[in-house]
Amino acid sequence: MQTAEIRQRWLDYFASRGHTVVPSASLVSDDPTLLFTVAGMVPFVPYLTGLVPAPYPRATSVQKCIRTNDIEEVGKTPRHGTFFQMNGNFSFGDYFKEQAIAYAWEFLTSAEDEGGLGFDPKDLWVTIYEDDDDAFQYWKQTANLPDERIQRLGKGTNYWSTGQPGPAGPCSEIFFDRGPAYGADGGPATDDDRYVEIWNLVFMEYLRGQGTGKDDFEILGELPKKNIDTGMGLERVAFLKQGVENMYEIDQVRPVLDKAAELSGRRYGANHDDDVRMRVIADHVRSALMLIADGVSVSNEGRGYILRRLLRRTVRAMRLLGVETATFPELFPASRDAMKAAYPEVESDFDRISRIAYGEEETFLRTLASGTSILDLAVADTKTKGAGELPGDTAFLLHDTFGFPIDLTLEMAEEAGLTVNRAEFDRLMADQRARAKADAKTKKTALADLSVYSAFRAKGETVFTGYDLLETDTSVLGLIVNGESVQSAAAGDIAEVILAETSLYAESGGQEADAGSIVGNGFDLEVLDVQRPVKGLVSHRVQVRSGEVGVGAAARTVVDAEWRRGATQAHSGTHLVHAALRQILGPQAHQSGSYNKAGYLRLDFAWNQGLSAETRSEIEEVANNAIREDLEVVTRVLPLDEAKALGAMALFGEKYGDLVRVVDIGGPWSRELCGGTHVRHSSEIGIINLVSESSIGSTSRRIESLVGRDAFRDLATERAIVSELTASLKTPREQLPDRISELLANLKAAEKKIAEYESRQLAGRVPELVASATRVGEVTLVSESVGSLRSTDELRQLVTSVRERLGSDAAVVALAAEVSGKPAVIVATNPAARETGVRAGVLARGAAGVLGGGGGGKDDLAQGGGSDVSAIPAALESVTSNLAA
Incomplete structure (x- = not known):
């Protein structure tokens, strides 16, 4: 049974049982505490916790996930993958434990010709939380399993929570017994690879308190609504249904493994170490393919660093298989062809995906060459000193600064007859991880507690009126000071204000938040920032300039008109520059990020070489011609599929709902999905002045531009400088370049003569x-x-x-x-x-x-x-x- 078929069977089964089919969210998580979507339930967390009212009582999805905490285990076990797909069914206060168990058992054991997966009940084992007698009884009556095949395990294994105060509950896991050839008898409690976990059912019914670890916390009471969160590992089920040994050999992964074997001339199954390397390659290529498809670009931090690490580990593994030349042009098409049935975007967007991947491979191959030179010097120095061990700090420097893998350092040092001080290297790596973990924990603590917003979000979404109005009458729904909900805030306080309506734009889509104020009877609030802490809710960070504001007070939001004018000019200008880029460089010059505020825009785009002065001028001219033509700017709200059918561009990394806002400038000349504020005619932008173009990575460039009045002022400054030069040098403006070149040549000749004189002076001493x-x-x-x-x-x-x-x-x-x-x-x-x-x-x-x-x-x-x-x-x-x- 092909992986795509298992996926579709899952969706069809739960859709026929009243579940809303929810498309997979991006691998780039909305959760500020997560780099990636790490589990199928992540997109549903606001509904499961009650932070946001669930739009449906029950749902199902097949969610793309990325986890890298076990990256060193990839290839070594049958089930560890960096990218994986989690089939989930969810209930938000609807059905609970008994029905969830019944659904799971029916889907797994129903015959294939009835839409199920056709597992033999005798091969399935179940674990439950040790005190969950209800789950035990439901499994008995639903599956008629013998008592010994329902194992009770402790809180550390079969009790779920986020690791922080909040929802929690027991869970039940379903395992497949692969048979005596894979390990000892005894069921999942033996913790053996023989028993493969394929499904986890979380019964979210309690509220947990403070605590540490997986089992050291107090249960405070029951939740007002009991939820179901389940997950079935698609790759794990696929390798069992396809009769292969591990997830790397399923139909969506094996083609890359086979291509790696072909390129290296080594046979899969002949050597354990080589097999691990081929499995790493197959996993990492697929993971990188899916990350790039979801808008992640290579960089030295955050998500981009994870992508870079996956790509470089792939290059390293191919090198250890004896291949030192570029292989991505062979490996990535193999992964594309294996994944396109489930994810068509990997084929339609492969030109961009491949440019990023191939560019990083070329860069790393050069890095390996320079790192090898440094390593050769270190080896020679070690031997000169008569030592037999390469210092650990040298290995760490190569790894940390040059991206030179430690395995490669060990291999090359061994070839030179040396060992590496691995203990010192590991200590330095551990120190680095500890620093990173402490930093991540600090950020997580600062951002994690969103529960304070749940009561406000339950009252409905914040209505944004700012597309049409600069001022809006509203009411204060809530006030937050230092993370706590309060009833009032007085002069001098910094507070967050939750309003029923607002004309103030919250930062999103690359556009900075509006400047402005919130005023009412007896109070005046300066707006410092506007954000969306949870979906559908706008929070205004303010300083109380005078008076006192209280919950329930009538208020008016007032946008700084000059700021908004500049912001709309910059955002519409970004669309023009993007359209000009694609017109001149081609459709592959796709925007990968942007930032704009009053008077300024920055646009990042996929491209692997610098732009000539002529190309920059041409881009600037095309954009300004669009301004001069006074193109009409039209916005429409359409279903996402309809908008895409019209050619509206969706930007990588952005999240879109079922209904989207389409911004046309000159009709199809520029048509993008965008929630930002815009001018009504392109002529209102004024002028665009490109001030810089630079590299931000091997396959990404950045354009910066001034817009409107700021652009005019910058050009006026340049004009004043030119006027001063023409007067000082007594040279017409059009002859300035030649005159300055002449002066520089004269200066260089004079410096040469001075150097020769000083050299003679030195020689004379x-x-x-x-x-x-x-x-x-x-x-x-x-x-x-x-x-x-x-x-x-x-x-x-x-x-x-x-x-x-x-x-x-x-x-x-x-x-x-x-x-x-x-x-x-x-x-x-x-x-x-x-x-x-x-x-x-x-x-x-x-x-x-x-x-x-x-x-x-x-x-x-x-x-x-x-x-x-x-x-x-x-x-x-x-x-x-x-x-x-």
């Missing part, structure tokens, strides 16, 4: 310095301060010239100078001096310590510096003392 040489033990020493120099390069040239003139007898040269207001010292030794044991690096470090700084270098040439120019004589004296010692 060599005889005098050689004549100052003294004898210290077995070594001839020149130790002098040479005053002020322009650079340490000049000092180094002087030192080496003096050393050459001292002949072949043991000699040391130590010269100091003031360079840019700071002291510098350089020490050089000749071969004869080094044979006596003299090391330039040791002498330079000693002198630099006297100068209040640090230094070092090689045995033949080293330098140091510091902060105390007056200590130069003492620093040079330290060289003499160290030689005499």
